[in-house]
Amino acid sequence: VRLPLLFLLLAQVSLAHDLSVTEQRAAGAVIMTCSYSGTEPAAYAAVVIFGPSDAKTEFQNGRTDARGRFVFLPDQAGEWRFIVDDELGHRVEKRVMAGVAASVPTGAQPVWQKLVLGLAVIGGASGILYGMKSRRPNRPQPISESDDRP
């Protein structure tokens, strides 16, 4: 009687640790949340992602965060393969249909503006240095005899 009970208990434990993945979308990004039975987050689990056009080369790899989340930005529409493995025997492969994520504006200053600014500063600094170097000291001028005559 005890042996079947033990198997039943182990099965319950196994079920309780089933790795599951849910997906959400935000601004074109795909947020995958990995958890054990939807309650305990699968933190720091290894993730690999393959795009629709290349089944052999990884599009992205990494690890889930402390809350079991992993975010990626698809660059083409189609079916994406998301594989998560906690390296302790739990592994899930999930297929995700996704469109192209919109590019996120970085808000960075354009390079040409930085270039113009840099050139202006270098030019200005050179001008100041030139002005300082070309300024001759005031020496007393020799007085010629012709100047003394009225």
Added chain:
Amino acid sequence: MHIADGILPVGACVAAHGIALAGISWLGRRIAAEEVVRLGLISSAVFVASTVHFPLGGTSVHLGLYGLAGIILGHRCFPVIFTTLLFQSLLLQHGGLLVLGVNAINIGCGALCAAMVWRSPLPDSVRAFLAGFVGTAIPAALMATEFQIAGYGRGFGVVAMVYLAVAAIEGAVTTFIVSFLRRVRPAVLARAAA
């Protein structure tokens, strides 16, 4: 080529700043007014060249024109390299401010070696190529050695391989610019050789 902050130890960076500032005060003393325009122009050229990027060996590299700076400016290239690196760090985020002294020593040594190569009695095209080559190869070798000592990066071999290719491109670009200057304004090169 431009090392970022947080890779090398702080003590080494501070010491490098001291050495670089000593180098500037020694090699930048008694600058004549006539030299200033040339210093400013080469500084601008080096500043702009660093924005010409191309992918190589799984990373992104850019032109430097450090060899050309050595050819045209001679020993004055060192203060110019330091100043240009300062602006590149502040405006383009190329390299860190704390590590600026290390970058200036690495690249400045390359430019000074290029100046010495340019004084050799070789044909113009050969010494221009070699000056452009060492202007990048020496900073790369110094950087790879520093990475090796700091225990950082993909290893000396990988860094050396990537930057040897960049040095060859720099050599070709420098040869082209020198031949252009020889035809258009040879006085610049004649003054540099003097």
